[in-house]
Amino acid sequence: MNNLCYLLGQCVELLLGWPLILYVIAVSVACTIIFKFVQFRYFLLAWKEIIMPERITKPGDMTPFQAFISTLSSNLGNGSIAGVATAIFNGGPGAALWMLLFGCILMSVRFAEIYLAIYFGSHAKIKTVLGGPMLYMKEIIGGSILIYLYAAATFLFGLTSGSAIQANSIAISLNTTWGIPEIVTAFCIAFFVLYVIFGGAHRIATLSEKIVSVKVVVFFVSTFIILGYHYSSLLSALSLIFNSAFHATPLIGGILGFTVQQAMRYGMSRITLASESGLGTAAILFGSTGSTEPIKDALMGMISTFVSTLVCFIVALCIVVSGVWNSGLDSTALTIASFNTVFGSFGGWIVSFLSITFGIGVLVSYVYIARVVWLSLTNGRYEFLFMPIFVGATFSGAIVKVPMVWYIAEVACGLMLFLNLFAIVYLIPTITKGLRAFTQKN
Numbered sequence: 001m002n003n004l005c006y007l008l009g010q011c012v013e014l015l016l017g018w019p020l021i022l023y024v025i026a027v028s029v030a031c032t033i034i035f036k037f038v039q040f041r042y043f044l045l046a047w048k049e050i051i052m053p054e055r056i057t058k059p060g061d062m063t064p065f066q067a068f069i070s071t072l073s074s075n076l077g078n079g080s081i082a083g084v085a086t087a088i089f090n091g092g093p094g095a096a097l098w099m100l101l102f103g104c105i106l107m108s109v110r111f112a113e114i115y116l117a118i119y120f121g122s123h124a125k126i127k128t129v130l131g132g133p134m135l136y137m138k139e140i141i142g143g144s145i146l147i148y149l150y151a152a153a154t155f156l157f158g159l160t161s162g163s164a165i166q167a168n169s170i171a172i173s174l175n176t177t178w179g180i181p182e183i184v185t186a187f188c189i190a191f192f193v194l195y196v197i198f199g200g201a202h203r204i205a206t207l208s209e210k211i212v213s214v215k216v217v218v219f220f221v222s223t224f225i226i227l228g229y230h231y232s233s234l235l236s237a238l239s240l241i242f243n244s245a246f247h248a249t250p251l252i253g254g255i256l257g258f259t260v261q262q263a264m265r266y267g268m269s270r271i272t273l274a275s276e277s278g279l280g281t282a283a284i285l286f287g288s289t290g291s292t293e294p295i296k297d298a299l300m301g302m303i304s305t306f307v308s309t310l311v312c313f314i315v316a317l318c319i320v321v322s323g324v325w326n327s328g329l330d331s332t333a334l335t336i337a338s339f340n341t342v343f344g345s346f347g348g349w350i351v352s353f354l355s356i357t358f359g360i361g362v363l364v365s366y367v368y369i370a371r372v373v374w375l376s377l378t379n380g381r382y383e384f385l386f387m388p389i390f391v392g393a394t395f396s397g398a399i400v401k402v403p404m405v406w407y408i409a410e411v412a413c414g415l416m417l418f419l420n421l422f423a424i425v426y427l428i429p430t431i432t433k434g435l436r437a438f439t440q441k442n
Contacts, residue, residue: 020414021268024278027421031108034428035435039107039302046299053300061201061288061368064297066209068304071282073208074162074365075308076215077358078169078332079274081351084315085334088325091266093237094245096316098267103309106277107302112424114301115431117283118294131287133280133420134376140426146419151373153415154280158373160409162366163193163390164397166359171398173332173352173359186398189363193394196367197387201288204368211364215357222339222350223314229342230321237321273413275308280420284369295438363394 032039053065062070087095116136133150137143167189174180196203227234245263272278282301291297315335319325322338329337332355339347367390374386397405424431 018265020417021265021272024272024417024421025102025105025268027278027425028102028105028109031112031424031428032105034432035108035111037108038111038299038435039104039306042299046303049296049300050303061290062205062285064286064289064291064293064300066205067282067285067289067297068300069212070205070208070285070365070368071301071304072307073212073361074281074285074369075275075304076212076219076311077166077274077362078355079270080308080311080315081335081355081358082169082331083270083274084312085319085329086331087266087270088316088319089330089334091263092244093241093316093320093325094243094247094263095267095270096241096313096320097245098264099271099316100309100313102268103271103275103277103305103312106272106275106309107305109421109424110275110277110282110305111298111302112428112431113278113280113283113420114286115294115298115434116424116427117287118289118291118297119430119434121287121290122292122294132284132372133423134284134373135287136283136427137419137423139430140423143423146423148377150280150416150419151376153412153419154284154373155370155377157279157409157412157416158366158370159390159393160405160412162362162370163393164405165409166362166366167394167397168401169332170356170359173355177348177352182399186395189398190391190395192360193363193367193391194387196364197371197390201368204364207364208361211357211361215354215361218350218357219311219354220314222343222354223318226318226338226342227314227321230323233321233323237317241317241320271309271312272417274312275305277305278421278424279413279416281365281369283420284372285365288368288372294434 050065050068053063084096084099087099091098113133117132120136120139121131133154134147137147137150140146167186170189171182171185174185175182196207199207230237245267276282282304286297286301289297319334319338322341324334324337324341327334327337332351336348336351339351341347343350370390371383371386374389375383
């Protein structure tokens with residue numbers, strides 16, 4: 001098993017290394033330029049759409065605003081807590097700047113995927129909730145095959161990253177902080193997922209709104225207290241982040257060094273996974289709204305990438321400004337160490353609470369996402385099998401520690417990125433046409 005995991009790890013390292021990162025960068029930069037920096041030109045208008053969303057009299061499974069909240073809920077997962085810390089551990093403080101910069105250009109990709117989901121959804125001859133990439137991939141070369149390949153990859157991603165891994169993080173947090181046995185957590189999460197599934201899209205949207213509001217408030221209040229406490233080191237921390245993004249930074253007396261290449265790689269890969277921009281999951285959620293306003297919904301959706309990028313950067317800044325970034329700790333332990341510099345032993349409680357609420361938020365959103373791709377894979381049949389499969393993955397994830405699950409999630413993520421970005425590039429003329437018409441009207 002160990003040899004197999006090592007072999008899979010090497011394959012993942014090769015597949016998800018620089019070739020995929022450069023591919024994502026190229027598409028993101030191309031979208032930013034071709035769409036004439038849409039994420040900056042319409043940034044304020046995008047916030048207006050969120051603050052004052054239009055009412056839809058006959059929505060689909062959820063309204064565009066609820067889709068935005070569900071997208072934000074799925075984006076603000078444990079990748080923002082543990083993943084960012086791992087990026088700092090492996091890539092140094094400079095990874096934080098690359099996360100911020102890359103997150104900004106990824107906003108154009110999020111704009112593109114949501115635009116396509118709404119555009120082709122509103123023009124579909126047969127109204128269906130099976131939207132997102134499965135709908136607009138029909139319009140590209142080999143689309144009849146690629147939609148099933150994409151749906152299969154997304155379903156695997158939902159069972160692993162969206163379910164099992166989140167359940168595992170929640171179980172570890174509860175066991176470490178409060179001593180709750182993993183088996184107890186497994187049963188509780190399984191029953192919670194059943195409650196969500198039986199409630200349908202309405203319950204998913206309602207829970208997402210409540211969960212997002214709680215975790216966002218707790219996150220920003222606690223992190224701003226940390227930054228305020230270490231205010232005297234804030235400028236030096238920002239300077240360290242900027243300098244190490246472009247220069248090698250020594251670690252632990254110069255024994256090891258982090259290069260610019262490592263900072264770029266880990267910063268870019270973590271923000272892609274954390275924000276899920278380019279994966280097409282946001283397109284699935286927005287594709288369920290029944291909206292006929294692709295530009296407005298796409299503008300609203302790209303703010304979710306901005307918020308998740310901001311959250312990741314703030315976590316990284318807390319780690320650097322507190323001085324624990326070179327402590328030798330990794331993952332959630334590193335984030336907890338930064339919180340402990342201000343809150344003492346309660347720092348672990350706060351991070352555990354965030355880890356739990358972030359994980360639950362992702363679980364709720366992926367109940368819907370995984371169900372949609374399952375129905376797409378089975379052509380709307382065998383819906384009764386979805387519940388035991390998803391609940392089983394959640395229950396198992398809470399009690400079993402299998403490294404292979406992470407590799408499956410990463411390979412599925414890479415395949416989703418490759419296919420969805422290929423579709424976006426192919427359909428860029430459709431997006432530019434609609435954006436040009438919108439610009440002329442406004």
